[in-house]
Amino acid sequence: MYKAIKRIGASISVSLTLIIGFGVTALLFLATCKLEDDAFNLDFERRALVRVTTLQRGLEEAVQVLTVINRLFATVDNPTREQFHTFTAPLVEKYPHVQAFSFQRFITRGERAGFESAMQARYPGFGINAMVEGKTVPSPIRERYLVVDYLEPLQGNRPALGLDMSANATVMQALELAIDSGKPVSTGAFRLAQASTNERGLLVLMPVYRAGMPLDTLAQRRAAVIGDTTAVFHARVLLQRIFNAAGPLRREDVDISVFIGEHADPVDLVYRSESSASKSLLPSWLGYRKPVRIRRTFNIAGQPWHLEARSAPISLTSNHSNSLLILGAGTLLTLLAAAYLYTLSMRSRRIQRTVDERTAELRLTNVLLKEDIHARQQAEQALQLRQRAIEASANAIIIMQATAPDYPIEYVNPAFERITGYSAGEVIGHSIRMLESDSGADAHAHGFEEIWSAMREQREGNVVLRNHNKSGAEVWNDLYIAPVKSEQGTVTHFVAALYDITSMKRYEAELEFQANRDVLTGLVNRNMLRKVLEEAMAYAERYQRSLWVVFVDLDRFKFVNDTLGHKAGDLLLKTIAGRLRAAVRDTDTIARLGSDEFVIVMSEYTGIGLDTRHLHRIQEAVAAPMTIEGHTFFPTCSIGVAAYPDDGRDAEVLVKHADIAMYRAKQSGRDNYQFYTPAMNAQALERLRIEGDLRIALERNEFLLHYQPKINLRSGRIVGMEALIRWNHPELGMVSPARFISLAEETGLILPIGSWVIRTACEQVRAWQEAGLGNMRVSVNLSVRQFVQKDLVSSIAKVLQETGLDADFLELELTESLVMTDVEHAIGILRELKDLGVHLSIDDFGTGYSSLSYLKKFPIDVLKIDKSFVRDITLDADDAAITVSIISLAHSLKLHVIAEGVETEEQLSYLRQHGCDEMQGYLFSPPVPPERFVELLQEKNDTQVTTLEFSAR
Numbered sequence: 001m002y003k004a005i006k007r008i009g010a011s012i013s014v015s016l017t018l019i020i021g022f023g024v025t026a027l028l029f030l031a032t033c034k035l036e037d038d039a040f041n042l043d044f045e046r047r048a049l050v051r052v053t054t055l056q057r058g059l060e061e062a063v064q065v066l067t068v069i070n071r072l073f074a075t076v077d078n079p080t081r082e083q084f085h086t087f088t089a090p091l092v093e094k095y096p097h098v099q100a101f102s103f104q105r106f107i108t109r110g111e112r113a114g115f116e117s118a119m120q121a122r123y124p125g126f127g128i129n130a131m132v133e134g135k136t137v138p139s140p141i142r143e144r145y146l147v148v149d150y151l152e153p154l155q156g157n158r159p160a161l162g163l164d165m166s167a168n169a170t171v172m173q174a175l176e177l178a179i180d181s182g183k184p185v186s187t188g189a190f191r192l193a194q195a196s197t198n199e200r201g202l203l204v205l206m207p208v209y210r211a212g213m214p215l216d217t218l219a220q221r222r223a224a225v226i227g228d229t230t231a232v233f234h235a236r237v238l239l240q241r242i243f244n245a246a247g248p249l250r251r252e253d254v255d256i257s258v259f260i261g262e263h264a265d266p267v268d269l270v271y272r273s274e275s276s277a278s279k280s281l282l283p284s285w286l287g288y289r290k291p292v293r294i295r296r297t298f299n300i301a302g303q304p305w306h307l308e309a310r311s312a313p314i315s316l317t318s319n320h321s322n323s324l325l326i327l328g329a330g331t332l333l334t335l336l337a338a339a340y341l342y343t344l345s346m347r348s349r350r351i352q353r354t355v356d357e358r359t360a361e362l363r364l365t366n367v368l369l370k371e372d373i374h375a376r377q378q379a380e381q382a383l384q385l386r387q388r389a390i391e392a393s394a395n396a397i398i399i400m401q402a403t404a405p406d407y408p409i410e411y412v413n414p415a416f417e418r419i420t421g422y423s424a425g426e427v428i429g430h431s432i433r434m435l436e437s438d439s440g441a442d443a444h445a446h447g448f449e450e451i452w453s454a455m456r457e458q459r460e461g462n463v464v465l466r467n468h469n470k471s472g473a474e475v476w477n478d479l480y481i482a483p484v485k486s487e488q489g490t491v492t493h494f495v496a497a498l499y500d501i502t503s504m505k506r507y508e509a510e511l512e513f514q515a516n517r518d519v520l521t522g523l524v525n526r527n528m529l530r531k532v533l534e535e536a537m538a539y540a541e542r543y544q545r546s547l548w549v550v551f552v553d554l555d556r557f558k559f560v561n562d563t564l565g566h567k568a569g570d571l572l573l574k575t576i577a578g579r580l581r582a583a584v585r586d587t588d589t590i591a592r593l594g595s596d597e598f599v600i601v602m603s604e605y606t607g608i609g610l611d612t613r614h615l616h617r618i619q620e621a622v623a624a625p626m627t628i629e630g631h632t633f634f635p636t637c638s639i640g641v642a643a644y645p646d647d648g649r650d651a652e653v654l655v656k657h658a659d660i661a662m663y664r665a666k667q668s669g670r671d672n673y674q675f676y677t678p679a680m681n682a683q684a685l686e687r688l689r690i691e692g693d694l695r696i697a698l699e700r701n702e703f704l705l706h707y708q709p710k711i712n713l714r715s716g717r718i719v720g721m722e723a724l725i726r727w728n729h730p731e732l733g734m735v736s737p738a739r740f741i742s743l744a745e746e747t748g749l750i751l752p753i754g755s756w757v758i759r760t761a762c763e764q765v766r767a768w769q770e771a772g773l774g775n776m777r778v779s780v781n782l783s784v785r786q787f788v789q790k791d792l793v794s795s796i797a798k799v800l801q802e803t804g805l806d807a808d809f810l811e812l813e814l815t816e817s818l819v820m821t822d823v824e825h826a827i828g829i830l831r832e833l834k835d836l837g838v839h840l841s842i843d844d845f846g847t848g849y850s851s852l853s854y855l856k857k858f859p860i861d862v863l864k865i866d867k868s869f870v871r872d873i874t875l876d877a878d879d880a881a882i883t884v885s886i887i888s889l890a891h892s893l894k895l896h897v898i899a900e901g902v903e904t905e906e907q908l909s910y911l912r913q914h915g916c917d918e919m920q921g922y923l924f925s926p927p928v929p930p931e932r933f934v935e936l937l938q939e940k941n942d943t944q945v946t947t948l949e950f951s952a953r
């Protein structure tokens with residue numbers, strides 16, 4: 001853009017220079033031209049006027065001469081031809097511009113012949129002639145002739161001699177004027193007889209009157225006229241001679257046209273002088289200036305003359321030397337200036353171009369330089385970025401020289417120190433060998449061998465290393481090594497990337513742990529147990545050894561869990577896990593299957609046989625008292641054992657059989673161990689069958705209720721009864737609730753079954769009331785599932801309403817563990833039930849860990865002492881003490897207290913002695929069918945019931 005502007009500027013300056021230069025030059029030229037033209041015009045005008053004056057003077061002079069000649073005739077009467085010759089001869093000589101002097105005489109028709117013959121004597125062949133179409137021919141007969149009589153000089157004018165001029169109107173017209181005026185009169189132009197060409201001439205006439213004749217009037221003059229003296233002028237010659245005679249007027253730069261007439265009528269043109277310049281073949285407009293014209297009209301002898309002087313078409317150079325000089329000089333200067341400027345401009349342009357080229361080159365160089373710098377910067381930035389990236393890398397980067405055998409370290413990044421604990425200063429220059437921890441026994445340590453061999457073979461290598469950092473902590477590293485080659489392809493270095501995969505390994509271990517371990521206790525889980533067991537079986541098979549699968553289940557764990565919560569339960573489980581670990585051999589595997597179920601895999605090894613002492617050790621370990629959240633427990637466990645290969649060759653089968661055996665141990669009163677027998681398997685199968693039958697028992701109406709009386713210990717009367725379900729199985733006979741209630745709980749069948757129980761009990765009691773058997777209260781056991789069902793209260797209200805039993809005669813028995821599982825929730829439900837009007841009783845009281853503070857909040861009516869305390873009440877001081885405490889506690893809380901499982905008089909006596917309110921047990925009656933219960937009512941309540949009577953029954 002800048003260049004273009006400069007170029008335009010240069011062009012403009014040159015153009016301006018040219019314009020101004022030419023403008024000034026033109027102005028100067030024009031001004032000078034004007035001056036020169038003015039001067040020329042003046043000069044020309046002056047010279048033209050000189051010509052006009054010369055012409056005028058010449059003509060006047062001729063007229064003067066004519067006047068002189070005419071005086072000859074006025075002075076001398078009828079002068080002779082010789083006289084005429086003598087008189088005119090000097091005049092002819094003096095005035096060469098006069099073609100001839102003549103005397104023209106009027107001759108009448110009659111005089112013609114005489115005249116002609118007289119003349120013929122002197123001039124043979126003479127005749128009066130006339131001019132016809134330029135030729136002289138004998139004049140026709142006329143009345144009067146005006147004949148050229150005297151003619152001087154004759155030479156050159158002979159054709160005119162004898163010429164009759166009377167036929168020439170021009171001549172005659174002028175003659176008349178001359179006759180009338182008595183003055184010389186010039187004719188117009190006409191063709192002269194003596195002229196060889198078509199050139200014309202003129203005559204100046206002056207009348208010749210007869211001597212002595214009066215001439216005062218016109219008529220006198222016309223009458224007196226005899227002829228005229230004539231000066232004959234050959235117009236061109238006349239004018240030529242006049243002008244020639246003028247000397248200085250002979251310049252050829254003036255074109256002169258002379259017309260005998262008032263205007264420049266071409267017909268009247270008698271003379272034209274052409275300058276040599278006007279004869280140029282060049283057109284006038286081409287380099288010639290416009291001619292200057294001077295016109296003058298003057299009168300000579302009554303004849304108007306018109307003269308036009310025209311400057312010859314001269315070139316601009318003539319008379320314009322100065323202006324042309326100026327023009328030339330100006331043009332030259334302008335051109336020089338323009339050329340100079342142009343040269344300057346061109347030079348400037350050349351310089352500019354050179355500068356531009358240099359600039360472009362420089363720019364290109366600059367661009368290339370910039371690109372180079374940019375590329376370098378980028379390369380540098382890339383290097384820096386890589387350097388920073390390496391520096392910032394979370395992984396250790398190590399660069400080693402490819403110099404065997406040590407391959408010294410040349411560079412380590414900050415992550416290296418973070419991972420290994422070694423600073424750059426500590427390792428640079430040293431072999432990577434220093435990183436190898438002394439862990440020869442570690443299989444992963446062999447990874448370093450792979451690194452060394454990779455470096456020796458100059459190839460890539462990758463190993464996972466379990467190593468130790470500087471402080472000795474275990475670290476897992478994933479180490480990649482790769483050779484770094486020079487441009488020539490020589491391996492100069494090795495670069496190693498050391499990834500700290502310790503966390504990943506830990507996480508893997510964690511995952512593995514979670515996949516195979518029980519999170520709570522850290523023991524092997526069910527999944528891992530199978531693997532361990534399969535390995536152990538394979539080992540046992542290979543070495544023909546025995547193998548035990550020991551199923552350990554804590555007794556009453558559910559109680560702890562339900563009463564103290566999961567946290568306490570977890571603590572208990574962890575404690576038990578630790579105890580089991582301590583109780584078994586290192587080679588034994590302990591697994592936790594869930595809840596309080598543990599499985600121990602015991603293998604027989606050489607010198608380490610399997611016997612029941614191992615089981616005892618487990619029992620003893622578990623049974624050690626433990627205190628959790630201030631509560632002391634004496635946990636026990638039930639153990640089932642299945643032996644490989646006798647009890648199964650499959651891991652699952654073995655565990656299942658051990659479970660069955662454990663179940664049997666539970667049934668056998670807990671805190672014992674049982675070895676699996678095929679019979680147990682049959683029982684387990686039966687359990688499954690019961691479960692199936694249980695689902696249809698309600699529909700088949702196979703359930704019935706037995707009622708166990710509750711006896712007031714003061715009155716000895718039946719004051720109520722507990723409704724206990726019975727299942728009259730079509731094949732198994734009467735099935736105890738102990739065999740199916742827990743199963744019904746597990747399957748959820750307890751809800752419809754429990755609902756049936758409540759309704760049936762209410763109907764029965766209401767029926768008895770209506771039958772007049774008294775207003776006794778019936779208690780019904782409520783399972784956990786029933787207690788937590790949402791419509792419990794409403795469904796009970798509905799049953800009461802539908803059966804018509806007053807709520808006061810219904811008592812709901814809830815186990816201690818049930819209400820202590822979620823105390824706040826339990827309190828809410830209990831209050832609702834209480835609001836309904838039913839009685840509430842805590843069953844199995846004393847077996848759990850009821851908080852007294854909570855107990856106070858429960859809106860309960862009765863505490864039922866568990867039969868396990870009653871059983872040994874007379875044998876075990878603790879049980880006796882607990883029983884007494886419960887009675888005392890109940891009373892202090894203004895609750896009734898009832899003891900169950902009373903079988904002996906001693907028990908009864910003890911309870912009565914310590915203020916127990918009621919009792920229930922075989923001592924009085926087992927649970928009995930309704931009909932029997934009616935009989936009992938009738939039997940017992942109608943008589944005074946005493947202790948003795950109980951014994952007697």
Ligand SMILES: Nc1nc2c(ncn2[C@@H]2O[C@H](COP(=O)(O)O[C@H]3[C@@H](O)[C@H](n4cnc5c(=O)[nH]c(N)nc54)O[C@@H]3COP(=O)(O)O)[C@@H](O)[C@H]2O)c(=O)[nH]1
Pocket residue numbers: 708722723724725736737738741754757780781782783843844867900901902903920921922923926927
């Ligand atoms: N949720 C429900 N549970 C019920 C229902 N019916 C019974 N049960 C529970 O089943 C368990 C076993 O009951 P059962 O075999 O009927 O045993 C009861 C009595 O027969 C027995 N008992 C009564 N007196 C004595 C005695 O002197 N000695 C002795 N060894 N046993 C005796 O005690 C059982 C009653 O116990 P409890 O309920 O704690 O009062 C049992 O847990 C029942 O609760 C039911 O309909 N729903």
